[in-house]
Amino acid sequence: MDCSRTMINDRLHINRLFSPLASNPFFSFSDKRPFRPSSLKFQTQFPFNPSHIQVDTNTRREAVVATTYREALEFADINWDSLGFGLVPTDYMFMMKCSQDGKFSKGELQRYGNIELSPSSGVLNYGQGLFEGLKAYRKEDGSILLFRPEENALRMRMGAERMCMPAPSVEQFVDAVKLIVMANKRWVPPQGKGSLYIRPLLMGSGAVLGLAPAPEYTFLIYVSPVGNYFKEGLAPINLVVENEFHRATPGGTGGVKTIGNYASVLKAQTAAKAKGYSDVLYLDSVHKRYLEEVSSCNVFVVKDKIISTPAIKGTILPGITRKSIIDVACSKGYQVEERQISVEELLDADEVFCTGTAVVVSPVGSITYLGKRVSYGDKGVGVVSENLYSALTSLQMGLTEDKMGWTVELN
Structure with missing residues (x-):
């Protein structure tokens, strides 16, 4: 396999996948770590929706690449029947920051992975942090449903006020949730096999020694496919x-x-x-x-x-x-x-x-x-x-x- 060519094709795919979002002032895409497609396996179970990718048909090679993605994007290769309520690392996370002016910067997609925090960050020293939880479900036709994301946005804003933190607007929150779900679409379980759990975090990431609100905040979202929270399922x-x-x-x-x-x-x-x-x-x-x-x-x-x-x-x-x-x-x-x-x-x-x-x-x-x-x-x-x-x-x-x-x- 020509890895360098594959990486170029992967990047081409990402740009095409998120092209409808390119004009959104809140978001951008940042892939700061090498993309290794050899570590990712796919399986296809639903027909491809051609609106997902804009296919350039000028050359046969690009048509073949696009066809490959059409066949590959629907599902990650995991055992959906064995899903519990545990973390399954996915492809991307979303992040944006807010400084002392109270305004959040342009958010971006990043490869899922560890984040860097100061040992003196507000969240580590004084617990200045909030989180939310919501789910995405796959319909029989392959489309995806979010459930009341604006309610999570409003609850985070209420919690942020109590914790002396700035919070994303409802629009920023909901748009970020949509973006991260579509970026990790192949991890949304087939209908009846579970859901994609979405975890937004808001934390005081800025360094602070004395007890005070942090000077910087980070809004981050990651996702994981999940099954039942209790192993009993609907059993009592x-x-x-x-x-x-x-x-x-x-x-x-x-x-x-x-x-x-x-x-x-x-x-x-x-x-x-x-x-x-x-x-x-x-x-x-x-x-x-x-x-x-x-x-x-x-x-x-x-x-x-x-x-x-x-x-x-x-x-x-x-x-x-x-x-x-x-x-x-x-x-x-x-x-x-x-x-x-x-x-x-x-x-x-x-x-x-x-x-x-x-x-x-x-x-x-x-x-x-x-x-x-x-x-x-x-x-x-x-x-x-x-x-x-x-x-x-x-x-x-x-x-x-x-x-x-x-x-x-x-x-």
């Missing part, structure tokens, strides 16, 4: 109620998606998993009686066909899947209440389920509280959770009409 999970450690306190940062919220749950979560539980359900830190959320999920309780979930009051993350499930449930005629829910109500519920970007909807098979275990139903997968899971995932994957206007289609 088993939770334990934590009454010693707390995830958040009133007036703190529990209501924003800051990185510190997640490190604080690791101790209780690790202990719970060592005892065979799937995860931990936290109570409020004041009364130690009212439900808050699971480590990275919101929780719902069903009793007498009424769906209840803890109200958003500063200590609970306003989940986008949570918000969507409430709207879907209401559209199906369910009564939904957002209020305080005591642990006693939890133990007396007909059905319990969790929601989140990673899990979508996860039914709860049992809850253990102070050594007492309560199980829900014969199989743990309740009618309500199964109904809502089916409705939302069908919408996300383009299997049903999106009457909510939540999905964004990429071609």
Whole structure:
């Protein structure tokens, strides 16, 4: 194989692939590391969409090169059936920076890889960082759907205000998400095999010694194909109620998606998993009686066909899947209440389920509280959770009409 010629052809392909984005003032393409196509394997499962690449037919050789890409771009060569919720390195990441003037520079695509940070960066020393999570799904015709990306953009902006950080505009955020998904299109799993998890990060990358906002910020997005978050899939999970450690306190940062919220749950979560539980359900830190959320999920309780979930009051993350499930449930005629829910109500519920970007909807098979275990139903997968899971995932994957206007289609 002539590697130098192949690299030129790869670069030609990249320029063609992103030519519609060339006029976007927010973005550029930067490939700072050698592209080694010999390390990448492809397989084809969907017909090529000719709008993806502008083919120059002046010479037979270029036509052959273009045909090769047409056949190669659809899927990476991995075992889609074995996907779990773990990192699979992909081709590209997106990055842009913001200095003290509060304006973000022109963003660019870079090959996926390590980044450089000062030992004195704000994110490393003072935890000045936020992240988001959203997914892209492949439809049967090969096109790709994003689910409510503007909601993630708005939540990041809300969190950034709390953490004294500048944030990309909604337009910048959504355009960057579209760009990174299309750059890694071959890593979007076939329909029914999973999704492409999208992880936007906003961090204080500038050096700062004293406690203060960082002088520079980096917005970065990477992606990874994923399967189910819990190995059980839609099968019921088993939770334990934590009454010693707390995830958040009133007036703190529990209501924003800051990185510190997640490190604080690791101790209780690790202990719970060592005892065979799937995860931990936290109570409020004041009364130690009212439900808050699971480590990275919101929780719902069903009793007498009424769906209840803890109200958003500063200590609970306003989940986008949570918000969507409430709207879907209401559209199906369910009564939904957002209020305080005591642990006693939890133990007396007909059905319990969790929601989140990673899990979508996860039914709860049992809850253990102070050594007492309560199980829900014969199989743990309740009618309500199964109904809502089916409705939302069908919408996300383009299997049903999106009457909510939540999905964004990429071609």
